[in-house]
Amino acid sequence: MVARLREKGIRDETVLSAMAAVPRHLFIDEALASRAYEDAALPIGFEQTISQPYVVARMLEAVRAGRVLGRVLEVGTGCGYQAAILAQLAREVYSIERIYGLLEKARANLRSMRIPNLRLAHGDGYKGLAEAAPFDAIVVAAAAPEVPAELGRQLAVGGRMIVPVGAEAQRLVLVERKETRLVESTLDAVRFVPMRMGKQ
Numbered sequence: 001m002v003a004r005l006r007e008k009g010i011r012d013e014t015v016l017s018a019m020a021a022v023p024r025h026l027f028i029d030e031a032l033a034s035r036a037y038e039d040a041a042l043p044i045g046f047e048q049t050i051s052q053p054y055v056v057a058r059m060l061e062a063v064r065a066g067r068v069l070g071r072v073l074e075v076g077t078g079c080g081y082q083a084a085i086l087a088q089l090a091r092e093v094y095s096i097e098r099i100y101g102l103l104e105k106a107r108a109n110l111r112s113m114r115i116p117n118l119r120l121a122h123g124d125g126y127k128g129l130a131e132a133a134p135f136d137a138i139v140v141a142a143a144a145p146e147v148p149a150e151l152g153r154q155l156a157v158g159g160r161m162i163v164p165v166g167a168e169a170q171r172l173v174l175v176e177r178k179e180t181r182l183v184e185s186t187l188d189a190v191r192f193v194p195m196r197m198g199k200q
Helices: 003-007 013-021 030-035 053-064 079-090 100-111 149-153
Strands: 042-045 048-050 069-075 090-097 118-122 135-140 154-166 170-177 182-190
Touching: 003 013, 003 053, 003 170, 013 053, 013 079, 013 135, 013 182, 042 079, 048 090, 053 135, 053 170, 053 182, 069 079, 079 100, 079 170, 090 135, 100 118, 100 182, 149 154, 154 182
Parallel strands: 069 090, 069 135, 090 118, 135 154
Antiparallel strands: 042 048, 154 170, 170 182
């Protein structure tokens, strides 16, 4: 899988090492285990998916930008896979999930890994996690209609957020927090499940 990511243009060796260290098959249903290392999104229940490895690597490479990350927020824990990778890249990781049943599934998936710097929370991703802000990086794992304003406010100065934006035609947007403003740039076309408000 890592060799294929290199071929597709991922250059950040720290991201590649983190992805090599986290076994993707532990995060998907047994019936799909044979497909765990394909470069494809796979269903994880609750009408959600685990993102394809290339998209995970692309997002993490863009948001890391070669920096050592301190505190990071992930919006959309899903099955816990990307959170486990982020925990290899940052000093502290907070991951928020709106679907309680999915959060419990992620907890079960992650339990055997005993990751000390990862905290999971049940909540509304649009609201972020103000009590733990500011964040050096925010990674959003679902497509919002526009960049969520509250998440932008929770970025530290110099921080970066990666978020899929759009409905039908989605694009990855990189948001950088300058002293007095947010600067957005568009990366790739992507396909994510929609980001929903509230929690269940």
